[in-house]
Amino acid sequence: MMMEYTEEQVLAEVPQLDRAMLVRFVAAEVVIPVQAPTRATPIFREIDVARLRLACELGDCLELQEDALAVVMGLIDQVHALRADLHAVLSLVDAGPDALRREVQSILYQRHGVAEPDEQ
Amino acid sequence: MDPYEALGVSKTATAAEIKKAYRKIVKESHPDINPGDKAGEERFKAAAAAYDLLKDPEKRARFDRGEIDASGQERPEQHFYRQYAGAQDNPYRGTQGFDDYEDLSDFFASFTRGARAERGGAGHDHMHGGFHADGADMRYRLEVSFMDAALGGSTRITLPDGASLEVQIPRGIADGQTIRLRGKGGAPIGKGRPGDALITVSVAPHKLFRREGDNIRVTLPITIDEAILGAKVEVPTISGPVNVTVPKGASSGQVLRLRGRGVALRGKDARGDQLVELKIVAPPKVDDALADFMADWRKKNSYDPRKGMTA
Numbered sequence: 001m002m003m004e005y006t007e008e009q010v011l012a013e014v015p016q017l018d019r020a021m022l023v024r025f026v027a028a029e030v031v032i033p034v035q036a037p038t039r040a041t042p043i044f045r046e047i048d049v050a051r052l053r054l055a056c057e058l059g060d061c062l063e064l065q066e067d068a069l070a071v072v073m074g075l076i077d078q079v080h081a082l083r084a085d086l087h088a089v090l091s092l093v094d095a096g097p098d099a100l101r102r103e104v105q106s107i108l109y110q111r112h113g114v115a116e117p118d119e120q
Numbered sequence: 121m122d123p124y125e126a127l128g129v130s131k132t133a134t135a136a137e138i139k140k141a142y143r144k145i146v147k148e149s150h151p152d153i154n155p156g157d158k159a160g161e162e163r164f165k166a167a168a169a170a171y172d173l174l175k176d177p178e179k180r181a182r183f184d185r186g187e188i189d190a191s192g193q194e195r196p197e198q199h200f201y202r203q204y205a206g207a208q209d210n211p212y213r214g215t216q217g218f219d220d221y222e223d224l225s226d227f228f229a230s231f232t233r234g235a236r237a238e239r240g241g242a243g244h245d246h247m248h249g250g251f252h253a254d255g256a257d258m259r260y261r262l263e264v265s266f267m268d269a270a271l272g273g274s275t276r277i278t279l280p281d282g283a284s285l286e287v288q289i290p291r292g293i294a295d296g297q298t299i300r301l302r303g304k305g306g307a308p309i310g311k312g313r314p315g316d317a318l319i320t321v322s323v324a325p326h327k328l329f330r331r332e333g334d335n336i337r338v339t340l341p342i343t344i345d346e347a348i349l350g351a352k353v354e355v356p357t358i359s360g361p362v363n364v365t366v367p368k369g370a371s372s373g374q375v376l377r378l379r380g381r382g383v384a385l386r387g388k389d390a391r392g393d394q395l396v397e398l399k400i401v402a403p404p405k406v407d408d409a410l411a412d413f414m415a416d417w418r419k420k421n422s423y424d425p426r427k428g429m430t431a
Contacts, residue, residue: 002325027280029259032211032320034261034263035260035262035278036263037264037265037276038263038324043263045322046199046204047204050199050201051201058146058150061142061143062143062146062147072153076152076205077205077210077212077213080155080205080210081210083155083206084206084207
C-alpha cells in the first residue's frame with residue numbers, strides 16, 4: 001500500500017522542515033504535491049518525504065535558496081534518470097553478443113581515459 | 121565511532137568548524153548526489169550521526185563528560201531519495217529531451233526526439249527583431265481513480281493561481297505516465313509558444329481490481345460446494361458484472377480468463393482480459409452434518425495435494 005502524508009505529517013516526519021519552507025519548496029517545484037479529486041488537500045508520498053529531507057540537508061549545508069535548490073534537485077534527477085537508462089541499456093548489451101559487449105566496453109573505457117583490461 | 125573522528129575535527133573545534141567539516145562531507149559524499157559510491161555513503165552516515173550530536177552544545181557537553189555515548193545518537197533508518205530516484209515511475213524524472221542526439225538513426229527517433237519535437241525552442245528572429253522563447257512547462261501530479269484510469273474519464277486540477285483546469289484522462293493510462301496539455305504551461309517570450317502542463321498520474325488502488333498491463337485481476341471467493349460441484353457465479357468486471365462458470369472440482373488459486381474484459385490501452389481497439397483467481401472460502405460455521413460427512417468421506421477417499429512438496 002502506498003503511504004500518504006498530509007502537510008502536518010510531512011512536517012512531523014522531517015524535523016528540519018517548517019511550514020514556510022514547505023510552501024517555498026512547493027512554489028519552486030522542489031516537490032510537487034499530489035492532487036486528488038477525492039481529497040480536500042494535496043497529499044505527499046514517501047518519495048516526497050525523502051526528497052524534502054534531501055532538500056533540507058542540501059539547503060542547510062550548502063546554503064541554497066529554493067530556486068538554486070530546484071536547479072540542483074533537477075540535475076540530481078537527471079543524473080538518476082540517466083543512470084537508470086544507462087543501466088537498462090548496459091544490461092541488454094551485457095546479455096548480447098560478445099563482439100558488441102567488447103565494443104561498448106572499449107568505448108566506455110576510452111571515454112573515461114582508462115586503459116582497457118587485458119583480453120581474458 | 122568517535123564523532124570528532126567521523127567529522128575529522130579536533131575535540132576543541134568550534135561550532136563553526138564542526139559545521140564546516142560536516143558541509144564538506146555532505147558536498148563530497150552525500151549518497152543522493154554521489155549515487156553508486158558505497159564508501160561515500162558510509163562516510164556520510166557517520167558524519168551525519170556525528171553532526172546530530174555535536175551541533176547541539178548541550179549534547180556535545182554531555183558526550184564530552186562521558187554521560188552519553190555516540191551510539192545513542194544514530195539516526196533512524198533513513199530512506200535516501202536515491203532509493204526512489206531511479207525508479208521508472210519517479211514523477212520527478214523529468215522530461216529533459218534528447219533534442220541534441222541528432223546523429224542517432226531513426227530507430228531511436230521517438231525516444232530521443234519525441235516529446236518536444238514540434239515546439240519552436242528559443243532563438244532570435246532576425247526578420248522581426250527581438251528574442252523569442254517558448255514558455256516553461258509546468259508540472260503537476262494527479263491521483264486518478266482506478267476506473268478513470270482503466271476506462272478514461274475527466275477530472276480537474278488546481279493551478280497555482282487557484283484557477284482549475286479540466287484534464288481528460290486517456291483510457292488505459294498507467295501509474296507514472298504523464299498527460300501533456302499543450303499550451304497550458306508558462307507564458308512565452310515574444311512570439312514563442314506557451315509551455316505545456318505536464319501531469320504525472322498516479323492511479324489509486326481499487327478494492328477489488330488490480331491492473332496488470334492491459335489485464336485486470338480479481339480474486340473471486342467461492343463456497344466449498346461451488347468448488348466441488350461447479351457453479352455459475354456473478355463476477356464484477358470494469359464494465360459491469362458477468363457470469364462465469366466455475367468448473368467442477370475447482371481449487372483455490374485457479375485462474376479463469378475472461379477474454380476481452382480487461383483494459384483497452386491507448387491507440388488499441390483490443391481489450392485485455394480479466395483474470396479471475398478463485399479462492400475457496402470455508403463456511404462461517406462448520407456444523408455436525410458437514411463434519412461427520414467429511415470424516416466419513418476421508419476414510420475412503422484420502423488424497424495428498426502436498427505430494428512431492430519437499431524442500
